[in-house]
Each structure stands twice: as structure tokens, then as C-alpha cells.
Amino acid sequence: MVAMSGPRDVAECLHKLIPPTNQWTPVDTALHAPKTFFRDYKKAQDYMFPALRHTFKHHYDNNFLYHRVCEVNGVTPDEIASKKDVQKIPLLPDAFFKDYPDGKGFLNWLKTIFSGSLPKPMFKTENPSHDEIIEEFNKKGTSIMFTSGTSGRFSFIPRDTRxxxxxxxxxxxxxxxxxxxxxxxxxxxxxxxxxxxxxxxxxxxxxxxxxxxxxxxxxxxxxxxxxxxxxxxxxxxxxxxxxxxxxxxxxxxxxxxxxxxxxxxxxxxxxxxxxxxxxxxxxxxxxxxxxxxxxxxxxxxxxxxxxxxxxxxxxxxxxxxxxxxxxxxxxxxxxxxxxxxxxxxxxxxxxxxxxxxxxxxxxxxxxxxxxxxxxxxxxxxxx
Missing domain, CATH: 3.40.50.980 (Rossmann fold)
Incomplete structure (x- = not known):
């Protein structure tokens, strides 16, 4: 018998991560509508194009830096009308998340790469460290994940709870x-x-x-x-x-x-x-x-x-x-x-x-x- 503190079945451990259906975007549909990912792979993929189109528009509308990248490449969400258009969506190299300034500029850099509005935590100093910034954002429900930095440079990825x-x-x-x-x-x-x-x-x-x-x-x-x-x-x-x-x-x-x-x-x-x-x-x-x-x-x-x-x-x-x-x-x-x-x-x-x-x-x-x-x-x- 499983202890009450742990998940009792598959549905229970997944359900708590699923938002109410009236709040779903095409991304949530692609993620949560398929009963299985791998047993009916092609059916699960049917949800992908609306999700990609929605995601592209979200970042285009809510991320100033990515919006500029799209302008330079001459691509707008209206041009992504079919699956064959997906290849037009501008991509970012993984080095993008390592290209941050040290010191005071780090916090502003985080705001620049995040699509939407970051919380505004209070810091004890004018020049908080990476770890102090991470700690305060954790309290506000935004996780700033970081890599091990074995290449000599950390990557920082901010994600909200959803x-x-x-x-x-x-x-x-x-x-x-x-x-x-x-x-x-x-x-x-x-x-x-x-x-x-x-x-x-x-x-x-x-x-x-x-x-x-x-x-x-x-x-x-x-x-x-x-x-x-x-x-x-x-x-x-x-x-x-x-x-x-x-x-x-x-x-x-x-x-x-x-x-x-x-x-x-x-x-x-x-x-x-x-x-x-x-x-x-x-x-x-x-x-x-x-x-x-x-x-x-x-x-x-x-x-x-x-x-x-x-x-x-x-x-x-x-x-x-x-x-x-x-x-x-x-x-x-x-x-x-x-x-x-x-x-x-x-x-x-x-x-x-x-x-x-x-x-x-x-x-x-x-x-x-x-x-x-x-x-x-x-x-x-x-x-």
C-alpha cells in the first residue's frame, strides 16, 4: 500500500500539474489532451501546429528582444499559416542564455529574455549576486534554473510556475x-x-x-x-x-x-x-x-x-x-x-x-x- 503522502496512481501525480481546462491554451491542449505520448504518437502530434503557432505569437508579442529578432528576419505570426511555414520561425542558439552581463546588468538581462512581466522582488543590496536573485525569484514563484557551468559559463533560464x-x-x-x-x-x-x-x-x-x-x-x-x-x-x-x-x-x-x-x-x-x-x-x-x-x-x-x-x-x-x-x-x-x-x-x-x-x-x-x-x-x- 502506498503511503498517503505519495501519489496513489498515475492520474493523481499528473493531475496536479494540469491547469483547469477553461484556462488551456493550444500548448496545454498539445501537452494534456493526448492520453499517451508514445503509444499513439501521430495522433499526439496532431495538436502540435496550433501549439507552435500560439507559442511563436506569445513570444513575438511579449518579448521585446525576440520581437526584434523576428523583425530582422522579416517574419510575423501571420505568416505561419501551415505546417510548412514552421521553418520560417526564427531560432535562438543555446548560447543566447549564456550571454549575460555580470553585476547590476544581470537582473535587467533576465527581464529582457523573459516573455512577459517578471515579478519585482526586493533586494538588500543594489548589486545582488546571482544566488540572491535566484532566491528572491523563487519566493515569487519564478524559478531561474542554471546549468553546472562546466563550459566556463552558466546558462540561466527563468520559468514561471506554469x-x-x-x-x-x-x-x-x-x-x-x-x-x-x-x-x-x-x-x-x-x-x-x-x-x-x-x-x-x-x-x-x-x-x-x-x-x-x-x-x-x-x-x-x-x-x-x-x-x-x-x-x-x-x-x-x-x-x-x-x-x-x-x-x-x-x-x-x-x-x-x-x-x-x-x-x-x-x-x-x-x-x-x-x-x-x-x-x-x-x-x-x-x-x-x-x-x-x-x-x-x-x-x-x-x-x-x-x-x-x-x-x-x-x-x-x-x-x-x-x-x-x-x-x-x-x-x-x-x-x-x-x-x-x-x-x-x-x-x-x-x-x-x-x-x-x-x-x-x-x-x-x-x-x-x-x-x-x-x-x-x-x-x-x-x-
Missing amino acids: SWNRVKYSAMKSVIELMDYNPTDEVILLIPDPRQTNLTIASLFGIAYDLYDPVNVHVALDMKITTQFLRMQRDETIGLSEKLKAKALSTISPLVQRNSDIKVIHLLEQIEKTGKRVNLAGPPFWLDRILDRMKKEGKSVRLPTSQILTGGGWKAEENKRLPEDSFREKITEFLGIPQERYHDVYAMSECSSVFLSFEGHYKHIPPVVVPLVLDEDLNQLEY
């Missing part, structure tokens, strides 16, 4: 339809606590709290992750205070990491004893590190009905990347989870959906996304 609910709904539909979903499962998240950060990867994996009973969700790292923390971790410090903190962090981090990994291994051993299923989710480099520790300590578990969901790539551990088939074999060796129960998800902060692997370990694109192949100038290519 937009974030759409992202979560789409991601949850993919999990429910493409994985062996059971709301009574245990979950181990190999990420910082998603309730304490706006880091995109943590926030996306945080849908576990909507899909499963929160009592059964275990977080590997109970720590607040901020942009300042990530900068200091990369030794990109500002001022003497941060330099001192970064030095302390470099000393403490390996110990925190070790204790976190030991905790996860202990959880896996306990779950094996109970015979329960567990969904182990997080970036592959984190899971690989745990598997290496298990190998070093001569440990393994047998969890044949459990599942793996990796996502986020290898980041700073790129030099340790394994071919996916070798990684799947390693998982089976130390966790006893069959390769067909391994899934990987591709997601990016700038996209409002996720691409989850399923049959053949190929990524499945949900019907609410139109995939395009582009050249370096953002011109569409055939595929």
Missing part, C-alpha cells in the same frame, strides 16, 4: 510510459537535494518527489548547491573570502563525497535484503564512482527488478567516460540490474522536455518536440 509544471509533466509522462513505473518503488537520487537548488539536472531528477512517495526518496547529497558553490568548486573565485572558502571546500569535498557514496552503497544493501525495487537515478559519472568503490571493497548486490536512469553526461569527469555498452555491463556486474532496465535521458536547460531511452537504448523524442537538424548558421538540413 512553464515549470509543463516541463515536469512532459518529463513525468516519459518516465511513466517508457520505464517500468510503480509509485511504491524506492528511489535513490545521485544528486544534490533538488529541494535546495535550482541546478537544472537536480530539478529534473526532482520529479521523483511527484512520481513516488517522498518517504521512499533518498538523496545522496544533502547539500545546498548554488552558483557560488559551483564556481568555487572550479576554483573560479571572486575576492579573498571566496578563495579561502574554495580552499576549505577542496579539503572537505572528498570526505563529503566518500561519506555520500558509502551511504548509497549501504542503502543498496538494505534494499537488496528487503527485496524491494529501487530506481537509481543521477549522472553516470556519479554512479560509476560508486561502482568503482564497490569493486574496490569487493561488494556487489543483486537487484534484478530495479532500474537505472542516468542523465546529465560525464561533465568534469569526461576523461573517465565509458562506452555506454561497457557501462551497462558494469552496472549488471555490480548491481545485478539487467541491461534492458538501464535508461539514459538527454535533457538541456533550454528545452521544455526530455528525451528518454527505451527500445534498443535509443532516445525517444516526445511528440511535443519538433526535432530539427541545423547547420552552424541555424539553417535547417534534411535528415
Whole structure:
């Protein structure tokens, strides 16, 4: 029996993310009208053109910067009359969300890229930090998601509650339809606590709290992750205070990491004893590190009905990347989870959906996304 604090069935965990039907736009229809995304893919796609047209007009009318981009390209919403016209819609490169000024200009930049009106929080200083701005907007119902910044530059994506609910709904539909979903499962998240950060990867994996009973969700790292923390971790410090903190962090981090990994291994051993299923989710480099520790300590578990969901790539551990088939074999060796129960998800902060692997370990694109192949100038290519 599922605890009352968690979702009792699929319909319940999704329903709370759906607005009342009298408030639906064509975007909501495309997202919520299909009973399934993948079993009747073509039918679900039938809703897409009205949704695309509505979305384009929304940003054209409510985003000054994008309106100017459209003017430069000579495109207006009236010209998008049929599906063949979709290719006329001006696209933005992902670098657009990294092109922000530092200092006081950051807040004005956020207002510029947001379609509509941002809340107007109060700040204690005239020059608030990125994290202070994020914190205050959280209180006003607007989430400013940020990337890990491993490229040397963060991406910042502001979303209001309705937009974030759409992202979560789409991601949850993919999990429910493409994985062996059971709301009574245990979950181990190999990420910082998603309730304490706006880091995109943590926030996306945080849908576990909507899909499963929160009592059964275990977080590997109970720590607040901020942009300042990530900068200091990369030794990109500002001022003497941060330099001192970064030095302390470099000393403490390996110990925190070790204790976190030991905790996860202990959880896996306990779950094996109970015979329960567990969904182990997080970036592959984190899971690989745990598997290496298990190998070093001569440990393994047998969890044949459990599942793996990796996502986020290898980041700073790129030099340790394994071919996916070798990684799947390693998982089976130390966790006893069959390769067909391994899934990987591709997601990016700038996209409002996720691409989850399923049959053949190929990524499945949900019907609410139109995939395009582009050249370096953002011109569409055939595929």
C-alpha cells in the first residue's frame, strides 16, 4: 500500500500539474489532451501546429528582444499559416542564455529574455549576486534554473510556475510510459537535494518527489548547491573570502563525497535484503564512482527488478567516460540490474522536455518536440 503522502496512481501525480481546462491554451491542449505520448504518437502530434503557432505569437508579442529578432528576419505570426511555414520561425542558439552581463546588468538581462512581466522582488543590496536573485525569484514563484557551468559559463533560464509544471509533466509522462513505473518503488537520487537548488539536472531528477512517495526518496547529497558553490568548486573565485572558502571546500569535498557514496552503497544493501525495487537515478559519472568503490571493497548486490536512469553526461569527469555498452555491463556486474532496465535521458536547460531511452537504448523524442537538424548558421538540413 502506498503511503498517503505519495501519489496513489498515475492520474493523481499528473493531475496536479494540469491547469483547469477553461484556462488551456493550444500548448496545454498539445501537452494534456493526448492520453499517451508514445503509444499513439501521430495522433499526439496532431495538436502540435496550433501549439507552435500560439507559442511563436506569445513570444513575438511579449518579448521585446525576440520581437526584434523576428523583425530582422522579416517574419510575423501571420505568416505561419501551415505546417510548412514552421521553418520560417526564427531560432535562438543555446548560447543566447549564456550571454549575460555580470553585476547590476544581470537582473535587467533576465527581464529582457523573459516573455512577459517578471515579478519585482526586493533586494538588500543594489548589486545582488546571482544566488540572491535566484532566491528572491523563487519566493515569487519564478524559478531561474542554471546549468553546472562546466563550459566556463552558466546558462540561466527563468520559468514561471506554469512553464515549470509543463516541463515536469512532459518529463513525468516519459518516465511513466517508457520505464517500468510503480509509485511504491524506492528511489535513490545521485544528486544534490533538488529541494535546495535550482541546478537544472537536480530539478529534473526532482520529479521523483511527484512520481513516488517522498518517504521512499533518498538523496545522496544533502547539500545546498548554488552558483557560488559551483564556481568555487572550479576554483573560479571572486575576492579573498571566496578563495579561502574554495580552499576549505577542496579539503572537505572528498570526505563529503566518500561519506555520500558509502551511504548509497549501504542503502543498496538494505534494499537488496528487503527485496524491494529501487530506481537509481543521477549522472553516470556519479554512479560509476560508486561502482568503482564497490569493486574496490569487493561488494556487489543483486537487484534484478530495479532500474537505472542516468542523465546529465560525464561533465568534469569526461576523461573517465565509458562506452555506454561497457557501462551497462558494469552496472549488471555490480548491481545485478539487467541491461534492458538501464535508461539514459538527454535533457538541456533550454528545452521544455526530455528525451528518454527505451527500445534498443535509443532516445525517444516526445511528440511535443519538433526535432530539427541545423547547420552552424541555424539553417535547417534534411535528415
